[in-house]
Amino acid sequence: MAAPLLTPDRRYLVVRGRLWRASDPGLDPGTRQREVDRLMVARRAVRSALRSxxxxxxxxxxxxxxxxxxxxxxxxxxxxxDGAPDFNRRMVANTPYADWHAGLEEGD
Structure with a gap:
């Protein structure tokens, strides 16, 4: 599996042209793993609840x-x-990252 595309400031992942906020890089590894584990359990619970x-x-x-x-x-x-706004869940083309992302697409 390829690594996710991150914005140059590493604040967002780009998935199908949409920005998704990345995890806080300042979290200590133990806390991060504990929360990722908790997230995976919760996602499985969502799947189970939907099925039932x-x-x-x-x-x-x-x-x-x-x-x-x-x-x-x-x-x-x-x-x-730094006071920068949050562009979570927005289409990258409608954010300040648009030119950066367009430049990547031109290189394909």
């Missing part, structure tokens, strides 16, 4: 996913402190 059509379990599982993603810095307050 259990709305209550689905709500709990989705809340657990949200909690883990906030702890990782992928959602909630941004982890950088």
């Amino acid at each position: 059509d259990d709305a209550d379990a689905l709500a709990l599982a989705r809340a657990a996913v949200q909690s883990a993603k906030v702890a990782l810095g992928e959602r909630g307050p941004v982890w950088w402190d």
